[in-house]
Amino acid sequence: MKVSLFITCLADVFYSNVGKHTVELLEKLGCEVDFPEQQTCCGQPAYNSGYHKETKEVAKHMIRTFEDSDYVVGPSGSCVAMLREYGHLFENEPAWKEKAEKLASKSFELTQFIVEVLKVENVNASLPACATYHKSCHMTRLLGVKDAPGKLLDHVEGLEVKPLPNSQDCCGFGGTFSVKMVPISEQMVDEKVQHVEETGADILIGADCGCLMNIGGRINRKGKPIKVMHIAEVLNSEVK
Amino acid sequence: MAMKIGEDKFFERVDKGVQNTFMRNAVVSAQERMQGKRLAAVEELGNWEEWRKLGEEIRTHTLENIDYYLEQLSENVTKRGGHVFFASTKEEANEYISKVAKEKRAKKVVKSKSMVTEEINLNAALEKAGCEVIETDLGEYILQLDDHDPPSHIVVPALHKNKEQIRDTFKEKRGYDKSEIPEELALFAREQLRQEFLSADLGITGCNFAVAESGSISLVTNEGNAGLVTALPKTQITVMGMERIVPTWEELDILVSLLCRSSVGQKLTSYITGLTGPKDEGDVDGPEEFHLVIVDNGRSNILGTEFQSALNCIRCAACVNVCPVYRHIGGHSYGSIYAGPIGAVLTPLLGGYEDYKELPYASSLCAACTDACPVKIPLHELLIKHRRKIVEDEKKSPFAEKLAMKGYQLAASSPSLYKAGTKSASTVMAPFTQSNSIQKGPGPMKPWTDVRDFPAPNKERFRDWYKKREKGEE
Numbered sequence: 001m002k003v004s005l006f007i008t009c010l011a012d013v014f015y016s017n018v019g020k021h022t023v024e025l026l027e028k029l030g031c032e033v034d035f036p037e038q039q040t041c042c043g044q045p046a047y048n049s050g051y052h053k054e055t056k057e058v059a060k061h062m063i064r065t066f067e068d069s070d071y072v073v074g075p076s077g078s079c080v081a082m083l084r085e086y087g088h089l090f091e092n093e094p095a096w097k098e099k100a101e102k103l104a105s106k107s108f109e110l111t112q113f114i115v116e117v118l119k120v121e122n123v124n125a126s127l128p129a130c131a132t133y134h135k136s137c138h139m140t141r142l143l144g145v146k147d148a149p150g151k152l153l154d155h156v157e158g159l160e161v162k163p164l165p166n167s168q169d170c171c172g173f174g175g176t177f178s179v180k181m182v183p184i185s186e187q188m189v190d191e192k193v194q195h196v197e198e199t200g201a202d203i204l205i206g207a208d209c210g211c212l213m214n215i216g217g218r219i220n221r222k223g224k225p226i227k228v229m230h231i232a233e234v235l236n237s238e239v240k
Numbered sequence: 241m242a243m244k245i246g247e248d249k250f251f252e253r254v255d256k257g258v259q260n261t262f263m264r265n266a267v268v269s270a271q272e273r274m275q276g277k278r279l280a281a282v283e284e285l286g287n288w289e290e291w292r293k294l295g296e297e298i299r300t301h302t303l304e305n306i307d308y309y310l311e312q313l314s315e316n317v318t319k320r321g322g323h324v325f326f327a328s329t330k331e332e333a334n335e336y337i338s339k340v341a342k343e344k345r346a347k348k349v350v351k352s353k354s355m356v357t358e359e360i361n362l363n364a365a366l367e368k369a370g371c372e373v374i375e376t377d378l379g380e381y382i383l384q385l386d387d388h389d390p391p392s393h394i395v396v397p398a399l400h401k402n403k404e405q406i407r408d409t410f411k412e413k414r415g416y417d418k419s420e421i422p423e424e425l426a427l428f429a430r431e432q433l434r435q436e437f438l439s440a441d442l443g444i445t446g447c448n449f450a451v452a453e454s455g456s457i458s459l460v461t462n463e464g465n466a467g468l469v470t471a472l473p474k475t476q477i478t479v480m481g482m483e484r485i486v487p488t489w490e491e492l493d494i495l496v497s498l499l500c501r502s503s504v505g506q507k508l509t510s511y512i513t514g515l516t517g518p519k520d521e522g523d524v525d526g527p528e529e530f531h532l533v534i535v536d537n538g539r540s541n542i543l544g545t546e547f548q549s550a551l552n553c554i555r556c557a558a559c560v561n562v563c564p565v566y567r568h569i570g571g572h573s574y575g576s577i578y579a580g581p582i583g584a585v586l587t588p589l590l591g592g593y594e595d596y597k598e599l600p601y602a603s604s605l606c607a608a609c610t611d612a613c614p615v616k617i618p619l620h621e622l623l624i625k626h627r628r629k630i631v632e633d634e635k636k637s638p639f640a641e642k643l644a645m646k647g648y649q650l651a652a653s654s655p656s657l658y659k660a661g662t663k664s665a666s667t668v669m670a671p672f673t674q675s676n677s678i679q680k681g682p683g684p685m686k687p688w689t690d691v692r693d694f695p696a697p698n699k700e701r702f703r704d705w706y707k708k709r710e711k712g713e714e
Contacts, residue, residue, distance in 0.1 A: 009652075012702045013662045014695045019702035023709075035706050040658040046645050048605055050627030050637070054649035061653040137606035169564045174604025179687040181602055183254050186691045187568035188604070217692030220677060 001118070003031040004066055006074035006083070006107070009041035010209040018209060021236040022075045022110060028236070029118055038065045042082040048175050052089060059086045063099050071117065072107040075232045076208045077139020080109045084143065109139060110232060111207060115148040121155055127237040128158030131203035131229075132196055136211045137170050149207055149231055156234060162199040166191070173214035189218045196226060207231045242330075242361035243577050243591055245390040250575065250598040257569035263392075263400040267570055270399050274561040277505025278612075285501060295498045296616040298491045299552035302483075303543065309452040309485050310534065316455025320517030322530040326482075330360035333535050337362060337444075337477055338369040340531055344475050346371055346441035350433075352459065352466035353377035354446025355394060355555060356481045356535055358577045359590070362444070363388075373444075374436045376465040378429055382406050385413045392571025392579060394557040395503050400570055433465070443473035443527065447480035448554075449495060450532070453488045456516040457532065460499060462509045470515055476527035478515075482534050483551040489514075495554055498614040503556035538590045546625050550585050552615045557582075559609035559619055565602055574599060581609035581619045588626060593634055600626035644684065665697035 003026055011018040026033050043058035063086065066072045074080050084107060086100035114120050133153060139145050153161050172178065172188025179185075192215055196204050204219070204226055206212045216228035246253065257263065282288045302309055314324045327333035341349065349371045351357065363373045375384045379398040383389045386409045391397030398406070403420040410416030410428060418424045448460045457478050459466040470476055486492045492514075500506045519526030542551055560566050560580030571579035575596065576587040584603060588596040600623045609619040631637045651657045672678045673696040681689035688694055 007702050009662070013665055013697050016698045016700060016702040016705055020705060023706070035703070037703055037707075038655040040652040040655060041648075043652065046648055046652075048624060048627070049641070049645065050624065050629070050631035051645040051649070052628050052632065054645050057649050058652040061655075137604070137608070141607040141611055168562075168608065169567075170604045170606035170608070172564070172604060174606065177601070177604045178692075179684065181254075182687045182690060183251070183258055184565055184568055184602065185604070187258055188564050189692070191568075213695060214692065217677075217688070217694060220693040221679075221691065 001031050002070045003033050003113075004069035004072050005033055005035045006039060006042075006066070006072050006079070007035065008074055008076045008079045008209065010213065011075060014213065015209050015230065018075050018230040018232050021230070021232040022073075025110075025123065025232055025236040026073065029114065029120060029123065031118075036065050036069070042079040044079065044082040045175055047082065047085065047089075056089050059089055059100065060096065062086075063096070063103050066103055066107075067099070070106065071113065072103065073110055073113045074107070075110045075230065076210070077109040077112075077136050077143045077145055078208050078210055080107050080112075081138045081142040083107045109143055109145055109148075109207065111148040111152055111235075112143070112145045114235075115151055121151045123152060123155070123235050125155075125235045125237050126157035126159075126239045127234055128239060129203050130160045130162065130201050131205050131234075132162045132164045132199040132201040133167075133231075134164060134171065134192070134196075134204060134206040134211055134215065135167050136206060136208035139207055152235055153205065153231070156237070158239070159234070161205075162201045165195045165198055167195075171211050171215050173210050175210070178214055185214075189214055193218050193222065193224065197224065201226070203227045203229055205229050205231055205234055243359045243587065244595060245572060245575060245577060248575075250573075250602075253573040253575055254569050254602075257573035260400075260570065262402055262405070263570045264568065266400055266402055267567055270393075270396065271561050271567055274505060278502055278558060278561065279505075281501040281505040281507065284507075285497070291494070291498060292614055292616050294494055295554075295614050296552065298486065298494060299554070299615045300549070302485055302487060302491075303548060303551055306483065306485070306543065309487055310482065312452040313450050313455055313485060313532075314534075316452070317517065317530075317532050318455075320455050322455065322517045322532055324532045324534065326534050326536070328536045330535070330537050333360050333479065333533050333537070334362055334365035336533060337479070337531075338365050340475065340477060341366060341369050341371050341442055344441060344529075346475070348436065348440045349373045349442045349444055350376050350436055350440040350469050350473065351380075351444040352446065352461065352469045353380050353397070354444070354479060355391075355577060356446055357444065357479050358391065359481075360479075360535060360537060362479070371442070374433070374440070376433050376436070376469060377461075378426060378463060378465075381429055381433065382409060385409050390572065391577055393560060394555050394578065394580070394582075395560075396557075400572065437468045437472050440469075440473045441475065443469040443476045445469055445476070445478045447478050447484055448499065449484055449486045449492055450480055451486055451489055451492055451514070454516055456514050458492060458496070459511075459513040459515070460496060460509050461511045461513070462504070462506075464511050467511055467513055470513065470527065471525040474527060475529045475531075476518075477531045477533060479533045479535060482536050482539050499554050499556050502558040502612070502614040542589050547585070547589055547622060549617050550582070550589060550622060552617050553582050553586070554615060556614060558612040558614060562608040562612045564606065564608065565604065569602075574602075581623075582617070585617075585619055585622045585626070593630060593636060597630060597636060600630065640684075659703070662697070662701055666699045669697055
């Protein structure tokens with residue numbers, strides 16, 4: 001199966017490891033991967049801030065970039081959900097709308113792709129550790145990926161996943177919300193960190209670099225001994 | 241109290257909210273209790289998504305034909321001997337109601353809970369007209385006694401208060417001398433209110449839904465106070481937002497089921513009252529005269545716009561009860577009697593961006609509200625629509641942000657610019673980086689690093705690694 005990587009700007013610049021593990025994992029699962037290097041960012045920061053004219057230009061660029069791909073797979077539910085939003089931007093431009101919808105129909109978040117398209121639940125990973133999993137809002141609610149991460153994590157050998165209290169609550173990232181509404185965002189991320197601590201887990205796993213940057217950033221600031229891992233790293237772990 | 245509450249600026253209100261530990265504890269426990277009850281009630285009903293779809297269809301159909309249904313409602317109320325008044329503004333509504341009160345020489349007015357009368361500041365108008373106004377919903381009664389503290393929740397107006405605070409208010413204002421046990425507090429309020437019901441000249445209610453086919457109004461309560469407000473005084477005035485209408489009793493049945501389950505997690509509330517006009521000859525109770533005041537106050541401006549679905553709201557507060565932002569700042573921080581996600585959508589529409597331009601941004605767009613809404617209002621999408629409007633139509637966004645977004649657009653739609661920018665990121669950030677993270681970021685990064693560390697950009701981006709790997713260098 002041919003898969004085009006949509007690595008996302010955050011993973012490209014700040015979390016290149018997440019990209020590397022995504023590549024290795026997909027290859028392990030028999031995919032032929034390519035990285036269309038013209039890709040940039042999905043446009044979400046501008047879209048959610050209300051700058052839709054600017055977002056359109058970014059969306060057109062991304063649509064062109066992935067025009068010839070069979071599948072587009074990214075390690076972030078939020079960014080993939082944004083690719084699926086593009087259609088709304090082109091309500092009055094039927095040609096672009098059609099292209100946007102075509103991109104939407106072939107775009108998947110990493111765990112969603114593995115479970116729903118590749119039909120694999122056990123990726124033969126092993127990680128002897130105690131962890132908890134943060135559900136990202138956009139991935140769960142907008143993209144509708146609810147079960148895939150849990151199914152995959154359940155098969156990781158040696159990994160114990162503790163339920164996270166109030167797992168339905170947002171971590172307070174929300175893109176520009178985290179810098180525009182600092183006093184509110186701070187309370188939200190604090191409560192999230194507190195719930196993570198309550199589980200007693202050593203590792204916090206997530207499927208979206210944005211949320212992990214927020215929760216991890218607060219964990220670091222408070223000096224808590226909790227490691228933050230992206231699910232791609234976990235699923236590509238092999239402890240012999 | 242009008243829709244706007246207080247004169248503090250948004251961030252001052254937020255700071256007060258965040259620092260109010262009493263209120264926050266009350267909100268957290270109420271949210272968790274109500275979320276749990278809602279989920280159980282929804283599961284018990286089964287096919288919840290089908291019900292929501294039906295709810296949305298009913299609301300959309302009604303709003304798309306609102307002229308027809310308002311006319312039908314008005315005709316039927318009149319036919320049953322009631323009076324109908326269409327108020328375009330809050331002033332018109334208050335003037336009409338005050339005029340009726342004066343004509344009836346009303347001295348004492350009992351009211352059941354109504355958000356629209358809060359919105360139009362009716363109590364102040366009635367007091368000006370020489371009436372004493374008594375709120376009879378327990379929550380509203382507490383707030384009224386506590387120097388007219390504004391409501392902080394659409395359904396549970398006194399949610400921000402704990403029982404000790406209520407006990408102290410009763411003690412100070414009404415000479416209460418018992419404990420803070422809820423049953424004792426409620427019994428005291430009931431005794432106080434009973435006398436008021438018996439001696440009131442005028443009863444005022446809100447309206448959960450008006451039924452167009454019969455000219456009836458329906459009220460959904462748990463305390464029975466609305467029943468007394470509509471049974472005892474000789475004159476009754478019901479005030480409704482113009483969108484609170486259903487075509488027939490059949491749709492009422494569906495919407496009331498959605499309302500009760502979403503709001504308080506009950507199949508039905510203790511009292512669901514349907515009233516049609518003044519009392520007939522031979523009826524033992526009910527008003528001799530009935531007035532229905534239908535309030536526009538900015539609603540018709542929302543019809544036909546990208547925000548129309550906000551008028552689908554049935555005021556259940558399910559969105560408020562799941563909102564993580566409301567959870568941490570409480571209702572008063574919204575500066576409006578309409579708090580939470582629906583408040584953040586509706587308040588700027590009714591009250592303008594001048595006073596409320598921050599509200600659309602006071603959301604992480606987590607979409608918990610959209611998921612919870614029983615009539616499928618896409619609340620988080622409406623917040624993005626507000627932001628687009630503020631930026632593109634109203635041109636109210638900060639200059640620095642505009643510049644940054646233009647820069648972002650250029651970089652993100654030009655691969656060469658993007659690559660050059662990201663390549664230099666780690667060098668540019670190097671002076672601010674310590675042990676792989678940034679603790680004191682420059683410029684726009686400052687607000688982030690005020691509370692969190694920021695990751696340092698990788699020296700080798702993913703794309704650099706990938707290129708090397710393709711060449712067989714990794």
